[in-house]
Amino acid sequence: MMDAALFHSDLMIAYCGNPLDRAENCRGDEDWLLKACQKGRFLAVRSGKVAVHGGMPPTLFYSTYAQMAPLIEAQADCVFLGVQQDQTPLFAVRCPKEWELPTDAIQASRPLLFLDGRSLAMQLSSPAHDQGITGIVAQALAILSWHARHRFCARCSSTTVARRGGYQRYCEACNSEHYPRTDPVAIMVPVRGDFCLLGRQPTFPPGMYSALAGFVESGESLELRCAVKCMKKPGS
Numbered sequence: 001m002m003d004a005a006l007f008h009s010d011l012m013i014a015y016c017g018n019p020l021d022r023a024e025n026c027r028g029d030e031d032w033l034l035k036a037c038q039k040g041r042f043l044a045v046r047s048g049k050v051a052v053h054g055g056m057p058p059t060l061f062y063s064t065y066a067q068m069a070p071l072i073e074a075q076a077d078c079v080f081l082g083v084q085q086d087q088t089p090l091f092a093v094r095c096p097k098e099w100e101l102p103t104d105a106i107q108a109s110r111p112l113l114f115l116d117g118r119s120l121a122m123q124l125s126s127p128a129h130d131q132g133i134t135g136i137v138a139q140a141l142a143i144l145s146w147h148a149r150h151r152f153c154a155r156c157s158s159t160t161v162a163r164r165g166g167y168q169r170y171c172e173a174c175n176s177e178h179y180p181r182t183d184p185v186a187i188m189v190p191v192r193g194d195f196c197l198l199g200r201q202p203t204f205p206p207g208m209y210s211a212l213a214g215f216v217e218s219g220e221s222l223e224l225r226c227a228v229k230c231m232k233k234p235g236s
């Protein structure tokens with residue numbers, strides 16, 4: 001059993017605490033989505049990175065519908081993430097590599113830049129920071145990555161189209177629905193007394209160690225994965 005003392009107030013678990021109401025009951029309503037889009041905020045995602053105001057701590061940069069309309073009308077991937085606590089709809093849009101952040105939104109004191117999820121989590125690792133940002137960014141990057149990799153039907157290879165605010169792809173050729181893939185994983189830190197077990201890959205830079213982690217296979221329990229992961233390979 002994990003030492004409860006590890007879960008002290010200085011520990012933050014990245015990508016948790018997403019505060020958005022995903023409004024599942026509204027996703028299938030195209031009229032509602034259109035109105036939400038026109039009054040919504042937009043996260044700009046480019047090459048797997050999200051636009052943020054730099055500095056410590058970084059904060060999310062929200063584009064307006066007017067700024068994103070050219071991309072949306074050009075059929076850029078646009079997904080509805082959910083509704084923020086102030087009832088503002090939040091979307092994420094994939095921007096082409098050559099796309100630049102709006103010049104009228106760039107503030108010299110808070111430079112705008114694109115940051116990957118891990119770097120953002122590292123910079124928001126204190127409980128004093130907004131715990132929900134990394135969860136929102138994880139959602140945005142994951143769903144846009146799924147769209148980029150699943151444009152064609154797995155049954156008939158026809159081109160699929162996004163539906164339900166980006167949480168479904170539909171094949172009009174064979175009438176099949178496709179949903180975002182979820183890969184469960186387990187991550188663990190075995191502890192004994194004041195010691196814990198970490199690991200490292202040959203590709204890690206010198207001095208870098210990490211918790212142990214692995215994907216969970218179909219029908220495999222998380223508890224079994226944790227136990228097996230901590231054992232030596234058979235024959236070694």
Ligand SMILES: [Zn+2]
Pocket residue numbers: 153154155156157158171172173174175176
């Ligand atoms: Zn198909």
